[in-house]
Amino acid sequence: MPPKRTETESVPPLPTAGELDILAVLWRLGPATVREVHEAVNKEIGYTTTLKQMQVMLDKKLVIRSERFRSHVYEAGIPKGQTQSRIVGDLLVRAFEGSAARLVMGALSAKPASKGELNEIRRMIDEFEKGMGR
Amino acid sequence: MPPKRTETESVPPLPTAGELDILAVLWRLGPATVREVHEAVNKEIGYTTTLKQMQVMLDKKLVIRSERFRSHVYEAGIPKGQTQSRIVGDLLVRAFEGSAARLVMGALSAKPASKGELNEIRRMIDEFEKGMGR
DNA sequence: AGTATATTACGATAATAGTCGTATGTCAAC
DNA sequence: GTTGACATACGACTATTATCGTAATATACT
Structure with a gap:
C-alpha cells in the first residue's frame, strides 16, 4: 500500500x-x-x-x-505548470524509461499535430536549449 | 462512477x-x-x-x-507503443487542452533533457512531419 | 419574522485498487 | 511414494476514490 x-x-x-x-x-x-x-x-x-x-x-x-x-x-493550490510538470514527470519515468523523445512519439501518434503545432514544439525545444545550463 | x-x-x-x-x-x-x-x-x-x-x-x-x-x-496484451499512446493521449486532453507543445514543455521542465535528447526529439518531429497525411 | 433557495458540512455507501494468507497443485529428488 | 520447494487460485481485508443523501447554515425576498 x-x-x-x-x-x-x-x-x-x-x-x-x-x-x-x-x-x-x-x-x-x-x-x-x-x-x-x-x-x-x-x-x-x-x-x-x-x-x-x-x-x-x-x-x-x-x-x-x-x-x-x-x-x-x-x-x-499549486501553479498549473508545476502540477503539469509533476504529472508528466511521473509518467515519463513510469512508462517511457525517462525518455522525452518516446513520450513525444506517443503524444503525436495519439493525436496527430498540425504543421503549426509541430513548429510550436520545435520553438519550444529551441527555447529550452537556449536556456540550458542556467 | x-x-x-x-x-x-x-x-x-x-x-x-x-x-x-x-x-x-x-x-x-x-x-x-x-x-x-x-x-x-x-x-x-x-x-x-x-x-x-x-x-x-x-x-x-x-x-x-x-x-x-x-x-x-x-x-x-497490447503493443507497447499503442498503450503508451493511449495513456499520453488521455493525459493530453485531460491536462494539456490537447496541446502537445505544452506537454513537451511540461516534460522538459520535469526532467531536463540533454542536447542529444533534444536532437532526438527534433528528429522524431521531422519524421512525423514527413509521414503526415498518410 | 417567515419562507424559499442556494450553499456547505458531513456521514454513509459503493466501486476500485492494492494487499496478503491459505489452500491447492505440480514437479523433482530422494 | 513422501517430502520439499515453488506456483497458482482465490477469498478476505484495507485503503482510496467516487458517489450521494440529508442536515445545518446562510442569504434573499416578501
Missing part, C-alpha cells in the same frame, strides 16, 4: 483522474465557485459529488479557497 | 499506476514469469500481490499468458 497520506504534507500528492479534471477547469476559468466548476466539468454526477471532491482537494492542498459573501471561491 | 467494466471488452481499460509498473517491466524484459516480474518491480510487496495483480490484468486483457511446464509466462 502507498504510505498513509496525512493532511500535513509539504507537497500535495498527484491529483487523481477526477481531481485533475477539476483542476483543469480551474486552470481554464481561474478562481471559481463549486457551482461554476460543477457546470464546467460537465459530467453526469450530482452537485454534492463535485463539492465533496473539492473539499477533499482542499484537504490535500490541491486547491485553496476563500470566502466570498455567499459561497466559497476556489483556485489551484 | 465509471461504467461497470465487464471482462468482454474489445479494448482493455487504461492500466492503473501499479499495472503500468508491471507493464513497464514486461516491456523491458519481454515474456516473463510472475517471479521475474516481481523481482524486477522491486517494491516492498509480497509475491502473491504481484501474482494477483497480474491475474487481474489477464482478466482485463492487459496481458496474455502461456503455460511453460511449471509456471506461466506473461507478456503485454
